[in-house]
Amino acid sequence: xxxxxxxxxxxxxxxxxxxxxxxxxxxxxxxxxxxxxxxxxxxxxxxxxxxxxxxxxxxxxxxxxxxxxxxxxxxxxxxxxxxxxxxxxxxxxxxxxxxxxxxxxxxxxxxxxxxxxxxxxxxxxxxxxxxxxxxxxxxxxxxxxxxxxxxxxxxxxxxxxxxxxxxxxxxxxxxxxxxxxxxxxxxxxxxxxxxxxxxxxxxxxxxxxxxxxxxxxxxxxxxxxxxxxxxxxxxxxxxxxxxxxxxxxxxxxxxxxxxxxxxxxxxxxxxxxxxxxxxxxxxxxxxxxxxxxxxxxxxxxxxxxxxxxxxxxxxxxxxxxxxxxxxxxxxxxxxxxxxxxxxxxxxxxxxxxxxxxxxxxxxxxxxxxxxxxxxxxxxxxxxxxxxxxxxxxxxxxxxxxxxxxxxxxxxxxxxxxxxxxxxxxxxxxxxxxxxxxxxxxxxxxxxxxxxxxxxxxxxxxxxxxxxxxxxxxxxxxxxxxxxxxxxxxxxxxxxxxxxxxxxxxxxxxxxxxxxxxxxxxxxxxxxxxxxxxxxxxxxxxxxxxxxxxxxxxxxxxxxxxxxxxxxxxxxxxxxxxxxxxxxxxxxxxxxxxxxxxxxxxxxxxxxxxxxxxxxxxxxxxxxxxxxxxxxxxxxxxxxxxxxxxxxxxxxxxxxxxxxxxxxxxxxxxxxxxxxxxxxxxxxxxxxxxxxxxxxxxxxxxxxxxxxxxxxxxxxxxxxxxxxxxxxxxxxxxxx
Ligand code: HDE
Numbered sequence: 001x002x003x004x005x006x007x008x009x010x011x012x013x014x015x016x017x018x019x020x021x022x023x024x025x026x027x028x029x030x031x032x033x034x035x036x037x038x039x040x041x042x043x044x045x046x047x048x049x050x051x052x053x054x055x056x057x058x059x060x061x062x063x064x065x066x067x068x069x070x071x072x073x074x075x076x077x078x079x080x081x082x083x084x085x086x087x088x089x090x091x092x093x094x095x096x097x098x099x100x101x102x103x104x105x106x107x108x109x110x111x112x113x114x115x116x117x118x119x120x121x122x123x124x125x126x127x128x129x130x131x132x133x134x135x136x137x138x139x140x141x142x143x144x145x146x147x148x149x150x151x152x153x154x155x156x157x158x159x160x161x162x163x164x165x166x167x168x169x170x171x172x173x174x175x176x177x178x179x180x181x182x183x184x185x186x187x188x189x190x191x192x193x194x195x196x197x198x199x200x201x202x203x204x205x206x207x208x209x210x211x212x213x214x215x216x217x218x219x220x221x222x223x224x225x226x227x228x229x230x231x232x233x234x235x236x237x238x239x240x241x242x243x244x245x246x247x248x249x250x251x252x253x254x255x256x257x258x259x260x261x262x263x264x265x266x267x268x269x270x271x272x273x274x275x276x277x278x279x280x281x282x283x284x285x286x287x288x289x290x291x292x293x294x295x296x297x298x299x300x301x302x303x304x305x306x307x308x309x310x311x312x313x314x315x316x317x318x319x320x321x322x323x324x325x326x327x328x329x330x331x332x333x334x335x336x337x338x339x340x341x342x343x344x345x346x347x348x349x350x351x352x353x354x355x356x357x358x359x360x361x362x363x364x365x366x367x368x369x370x371x372x373x374x375x376x377x378x379x380x381x382x383x384x385x386x387x388x389x390x391x392x393x394x395x396x397x398x399x400x401x402x403x404x405x406x407x408x409x410x411x412x413x414x415x416x417x418x419x420x421x422x423x424x425x426x427x428x429x430x431x432x433x434x435x436x437x438x439x440x441x442x443x444x445x446x447x448x449x450x451x452x453x454x455x456x457x458x459x460x461x462x463x464x465x466x467x468x469x470x471x472x473x474x475x476x477x478x479x480x481x482x483x484x485x486x487x488x489x490x491x492x493x494x495x496x497x498x499x500x501x502x503x504x505x506x507x508x509x510x511x512x513x514x515x516x517x518x519x520x521x522x523x524x525x526x527x528x529x530x531x532x533x534x535x536x537x538x539x540x541x542x543x544x545x546x547x548x549x550x551x552x553x554x555x556x557x558x559x560x561x562x563x564x565x566x567x568x569x570x571x572x573x574x575x576x577x578x579x580x581x582x583x584x585x586x587x588x589x590x591x592x593x594x595x596x597x598x599x600x601x602x603x604x605x606x607x608x609x610x611x612x613x614x615x616x617x618x619x620x621x622x623x624x625x626x627x628x629x630x631x632x633x634x635x636x637x638x639x640x641x642x643x644x645x646x647x648x649x650x651x652x653x654x655x656x657x658x659x660x661x662x663x664x665x666x667x668x669x670x671x672x673x674x675x676x677x678x679x680x681x682x683x684x685x686x687x688x689x690x691x692x693x694x695x696x697x698x699x700x701x702x703x704x705x706x707x708x709x710x711x712x713x714x715x716x717x718x719x720x721x722x723x724x725x726x727x728x729x730x731x732x733x734x735x
Contacts, residue, residue: 062089063096102367103402104152107197108163110211111146112245112298113366114305116355118168124317124350127266128258130379132170133350140169141353142413144369145245145301149200150211155290156297157281158211159240159505161231164250164272165371166353169417172458176375177270178395182239183251185336186228188480190390196221196228214512223521226483230337233487233529236505238280238498238563244300246311246572247279254388255333257322257381259463267326267333267383268317269340271347275312277568279725283504285679289631296631302358307601309572310356316347326383332479336387338486341558365413370399381463386476405429421450484528485553491530493561500733503533507540519543532735567723573600575718576623576633578669581606584640585613587686587711591637592619594715600722603633607666625668630675635682635718638673638689639711641665665695673698680704680726684714703729
């Protein structure tokens, strides 16, 4: 041992140690690598011919632009030695990673979004001076759909309200229409928002259940706070489990005030009407989708846009005179738990929105987009709705926490397309390099600039509405006390099938509660909506049905509230075509062609992946019996009778006791067919595919089943059925 050596310290490295990986020089540039993509505020690449490469440029660099020769090894004192603190690349990489997550939205954390364009018809030009609503005006938009209760990683198809938030990048500034797929809300006053959300979110002790309303705290609150009754009923209806974001209505919920160039005002409610109609899953389907494809809605939206099946909605307004009492036909327009039936105030279409591009980066766009009810443009103003007023405060406040400071408007997705000339300065994440010395008014040092605008130069001027002399109170108008008449209106407007679904939903949700008092109180609320509804749910819970405690109203049903009984375009509907991979390939080709001709999406399902048929005319398999599940398809078509499955899948004929291979149908195909049938979906069987129906216990003449015949005939029948969404006449509702 030399004098300098520390006793007990490890000796020098043995000379010959194999290193698993040698540092190596940068790889040669790939011919298709370019500089970083430049993206406009709406996410559209601004450069020509941009590729979807993860990174631009040939060489990996640090954040400061220094080229790196290795990113796989930390800098160490020898290959087996300690890591050196001086390794800036290591610290930069890990530190950045440690800070990659931002707080998720306190509500609406789970979402999916798309870019698009809004084209105004001009029909609202007489009631608002908003330039983007003038005839022919085209405005870029970004829309984010969401669930409310679940965390960012929760499943899409839970029973919940859906957010429908639209950012219009107008020439006069950003207008955000931050709505939902349900036209009413749980509460009438923003001060109750923390209460309803605390009740709906997972229980604070175990943090379960995730993204569900079927638990005691939610039902405890909504049965005590009965102004939630109307919204809860919508949640329990099929509106709570949409088939697709593309098939949802959207509502601004609150009453807005529009003002035209002459200063005349009109009260309005905003509606989004989907071109594809309003459609839902059935509850079992939605539950299966939570496990089989938690990203079901997100995938559906992105796939449709990528395939060119651009979803469209018409924006419409219900208009009401701006009277002093702000009532219409006895309905308080400031009460967000009330709708105005379309039969009383028709929805007038004022423009068309088309979503035509997926985001390029989820975090930069979908996660960082920041909506605000107060982002208004000249011609659109708020009302005294106490829920809306509270929202005007909340949205900036939440972005400051979520996006780390007050400069979130500078993020590309949030940037207005109108010129910005504000006097907001500094703060976290400031990216602007402001000039001048006088960010204050009045000033002389910057020449007095900027000047304020007037009505004639496009200023946003609040409508000078009278505020009636009143006493300061914590109270609401007497009309807000009616919590049941519109819930009853909704119930009476439902078809028997929809009522059956609602009854099943309440029975499920209250059945998931443990507290007896909560269940009983739930029934007392239902008795005030409808005795039949109450009786059926009570039966399901095994409890007596109570009597109503309020007089039951007899409102005129509103047909517009029902989703059923009409036909809709079938664009983008997904049809699963089942084949055994050997026989019936002509039928597969025909069926696929017919599906494509109808503007729908064919997915060929075979026992295993790859290509089927001859090399010069192959059929590509998109799903296998192992990866396919009925929830993915709007209809199932059997292109022939699939051959017996391998023993591993237990496809023995039930009648053979000796365990020998039989002619039984693969159980995964049987599950596909029986599940689709149980969920009301169209089922088609070409040629001898009908034998599979028999094995599945599905009658070939059952409603919604098209059996026998050529693929083209079967597909005609299936397409017609899909226009009505589901074969509801397959079931006999008890209500
Ligand atoms: Fe929201 N809401 N909200 N809300 N809301 C948020 O803002 C809030 C309400 C809605 O995709 C938050 O940026 C309060 C009604 C949508 O980014 C937060 C009240 C309606 C989205 C917030 C309401 C909505 C939000 C959370 C009661 C339908 C998602 C993250 C006064 C008309 C937007 C964020 C997106 C998001 C507060 C009530 C719709 C905390 C206090 C009513 C679609 O600011």
